[in-house]
Amino acid sequence: MEPVGVGVVVGGSYESILIRENKDRRIEIGDLLVAKENDRKILLKVSSLRFGEGEENHSLPINYAEIPTVATARPVIVMSPGGIVPAKIIPRLGSEVVYASRDDLEPLTGSDGKGIYLGKLRSGSKVIDLDLFLNGEDLFTQHVLVAATTGRGKSNLLKTMIWSALSRGGYGILVLDSHDEYYGRSGKGVKDHESWKQGNMYFSTNPPPGASSLVFNLSTIEPDHFFGIMSLTDAQKQAMIVYNREYGDKWLEKIVIGQDQELVDSRTARVLRRKFRLSLGIYARNGRIVSETNAFSQTAGSSTIKSIVSALESGKVVILDTSRIGDEAELLIGSIVATEVFSIYRDRKGDGTLDGKAPVSILIEEAPRVLSEEKIEEESNIFASIAREGRKFRVGLIAVTQIVSLIPKSILTNLNTKIILGNEMSLERKVLLESCSNDLSFEDTAVASLDRGEAIVSSILTKFGIPIYTPLFGSSGGS
Ligand SMILES: Nc1ncnc2c1ncn2[C@@H]1O[C@H](COP(=O)(O)OP(=O)(O)OP(=O)(O)O)[C@@H](O)[C@H]1O
Ligand SMILES: [Mg+2]
Structure with a gap:
């Protein structure tokens, strides 16, 4: 395919190369354009578009339809047989610019078949x-x-x-x-x-x-898992740690079920119970734990974490x-x-x-x-x-x-x-x-x-x- 000429470099600076659009072309924001110089190609990316007024001195009444569109583009990379480097140069004034072709862009795809x-x-x-x-x-x-x-x-x-x-x-x-x-x-x-x-x-x-149940055994949950995730006061965190120390992996059950003798201030324990109920949907009924969503269990789900991690x-x-x-x-x-x-x-x-x-x-x-x-x-x-x-x-x-x-x-x-x-x-x-x-x-x-x-x-x-x-x-x- 012949490269399609889209415009000519007419001015600007590195940050904004001005490209005058050819009459029969329509440059778009985001277009990738190429200015070729021998075996070197400067790839430009179009960032903005405007009307190209002020280039000629119009003494006659202005024919607006004649005023070309000017694209602003940024040189992004320079491609040469030696490789691809970030653009540190700009195309020469008057260079013709073409749409980047499939061949031009091929080296950017990283298609080593593994990506x-x-x-x-x-x-x-x-x-x-x-x-x-x-x-x-x-x-x-x-x-x-x-x-x-x-x-x-x-x-x-x-x-x-x-x-x-x-x-x-x-x-x-x-x-x-x-x-x-x-x-x-x-x-x-x-x-x-x-x-x-x-x-x-x-x-x-x-x-x-064929799928697996999303259910976590309560004994696989640790106080740490909550920290920085659920908002908890220091007293509440402390309470969780105290229960964990006392009851090991039964700490969460013990808090949710509630003990005759609370290990911690009973108000804190009550607030935690309410939090676990509202956020996790777990609460106690007749000394057993109910999980509203079935995502947590006292009996099932002890190998869930293991199977996930090993997969x-x-x-x-x-x-x-x-x-x-x-x-x-x-x-x-x-x-x-x-x-x-x-x-x-x-x-x-x-x-x-x-x-x-x-x-x-x-x-x-x-x-x-x-x-x-x-x-x-x-x-x-x-x-x-x-x-x-x-x-x-x-x-x-x-x-x-x-x-x-x-x-x-x-x-x-x-x-x-x-x-x-x-x-x-x-x-x-x-x-x-x-x-x-x-x-x-x-x-x-x-x-x-x-x-x-x-x-x-x-x-x-x-x-x-x-x-x-x-x-x-x-x-x-x-x-
Ligand atoms: N390239 C595409 N062509 C056509 N339809 C698309 C394309 N990409 C996404 N869609 C459709 O657009 C809708 C929104 O897409 P998607 O759900 O991926 O958006 P999202 O950014 O994840 O949105 P949310 O913020 O709501 O999660 C979906 O119906 C999707 O099928
Ligand atoms: Mg989405």
Whole structure:
């Protein structure tokens, strides 16, 4: 295919190269353009558009239709036979600029056949027939942030990534699925992957045939699991610790059932009972514990944590359908499993046996529930610890959010890959773009105008903010 000339470089500066649009062309925000010089190609990304007034001296009445559009673009990388480097030069004045072709962009896809598929490359709203892959180990252990306002395609993209992880094999992914949307209980989902039945697991309080019961034995829950997750006063925490010391793994049952002689101030015990009832749906009746959601039990579920962790360690996907158990119970369960994985992996690192294990990544929706400034300022929790130091132990987070601004900068900078989908809130865009590894300061308009399924992937694993489009899950083969 002949390269299509779209415009000519007419001025500007590094931050904003001005490109006059050719008459029969229509440059779009987000378009990838190329200025070629011998064997060197400068890749430019269009950040803004305006009318090109003031170039000629109009003595005659102005014919507005004759005034060309001028695009503002930013050089992002320079590609040459020697490799790809960040752009430190600008094209020559008068250079012709063409649409980036499939051949131009091919070197950016990382298609070594092993990576995790995120979507197709995109230039403006034009989808290019090239798949973007990122190295799974790096991607998952260096944390991922998926940010967008509602309905922009976050879950769709994640489903696509999980599908790809299943194809590659060897990636432990724990999905806290508060909408029960990944497995595909009614419709296509990750369960339809040809390798799903090879050890990947789905837990639900309402399990379909072949799935497992989402039930945790109360004796597997520790006071630590609550800390930084549920809001508790010092007296309440202290009370939990006292019970734990006295009754070991029966501590929670003992609090919930209530003793003739309370170990702690009876008011504190009463408040805790009420909290556990409201947030976890557990309470005592006739000396036995009732779990409203069936997610907790005195008798069943003693091996649940073990099976989840051992599936993750062997590189399997584990989906926990938390859609019927409530917000706080979901976070508690997430905390229980995350704590266990983290501690096992930390020990493995200690005794030098970590390499044989699969990297593990934990997907959590509405991540500010555990990562917000407010939350972790009060008291840190396992999710914040993973964000800060999980990488060393090959444990990562996939944090999904609509509101990035709630997450403190110190955490955001640790989430090394940012997948940015559409966002119409300018404050959110600002915080997001400022926290990226690549310079995305000029991309504000581009992010504001992203359509459903369109994203920008900014990462220490990419040379610049790579525009992609993730097709609707199930609409094509997937990778
Ligand atoms: N690339 C796409 N093409 C067409 N439809 C899409 C695409 N991506 C997502 N959708 C559809 O758009 C809707 C919203 O997508 P999705 O659930 O992935 O968004 P979300 O960002 O996760 O939203 P929420 O914030 O509500 O969780 C869904 O019905 C989904 O099927
Ligand atoms: Mg979603």
